[in-house]
Amino acid sequence: MKKTLIIGASGQIGKMTTKQLLADGKTVIALVRDKSKLADISCDKLHIVEGDLENDFSQAFADCDQVIFSAGSGGKTGDDKTMLIDLWAACKAVDYAKLANVSHFVMVSSIGADDPSQGTEIMKPYMVAKHMADEHLIGSGLNYTIFRPGLLTDNNATGKVKTIRPSNKEDMTINREDVASVLTYTVGKSELGGKIFELFNGEKTLADILN
């Protein structure tokens, strides 16, 4: 039985993805710092592993076949955490995944990570972190898929996305739940490897876009 490790499973997108995968009958290994954050999910296919992304969390990789990295330091922390979580923990996850021979590593990156120099003063350190983490994954030899969502919103999911960047900045948004649906859809599809997609709300189904 293939198992998916979700790193950052108590984050907003991570938790939505966990619930969606379990609803699909998939087995999830959820890496969280504090398991009480998932206390509202009851499912025998959910295996919670406690770990700290700022230390060694390789124990979470013992029995997984694919990995989704959806952890983030969050907007309220300083740039030290951006360096330690968004960049360094992501690189460590890639290295652990490589040692564990996982078949597919799915990274939740960010729009703008392709070209941090274009970022605003406030966002640039975060974009550098995401860019370098993506670069480390691409160079790792792992079978990878990188998603770079636009500005995240809490609107209801539409189930429709696009991967072509809109011309208006205001249209560069996507619902968190639609990002989670994309991640869920990607599980088991290692043929999506070697690809980088930007993600925005759109008009097409996931099957249309990701096949």
Place this chain on the structure above:
Amino acid sequence: MKKTLIIGASGQIGKMTTKQLLADGKTVIALVRDKSKLADISCDKLHIVEGDLENDFSQAFADCDQVIFSAGSGGKTGDDKTMLIDLWAACKAVDYAKLANVSHFVMVSSIGADDPSQGTEIMKPYMVAKHMADEHLIGSGLNYTIFRPGLLTDNNATGKVKTIRPSNKEDMTINREDVASVLTYTVGKSELGGKIFELFNGEKTLADILN
């Protein structure tokens, strides 16, 4: 005539290296944010280029054969500058050097950059930045030499170094001027490419160690 670009030429090590290279009769392109910082050096082989490491500084690479990256955000700035200078400016320098087909890129890294996870809480973000910059250089295809000095001191130069890490932490020091001498010695020696050296005060001459 071969020219050496020094990035961070108004920093302590960068300025010492600039002076040493000029004293050796070498031509130096000195990249600085503010040229008045080099007003005390008068030499027709010194070409000052003003540029900002947080923006595009590719103009400094137009006419150089080798590059020394000795810039640093300094200890007094926040981790946003660690990300933007120690990591991102270093990566941009590597990319510009690649486009300019330089024969040798010499990076001033830091002890601890090999394994940031072992760093102290305070130093870890800096170690991650240096590690990832080194990784970007190594993966670039450029002919590189990376130096990782121990704790920098302002003692007088000894002209003697070692590259084997001392067993006592208190001995893991090196004079800034000795680091500058190592950089100066390295110029024109592209056969030192593909190597990473830690640097400490020691008992051997540069010629003993680096040949």
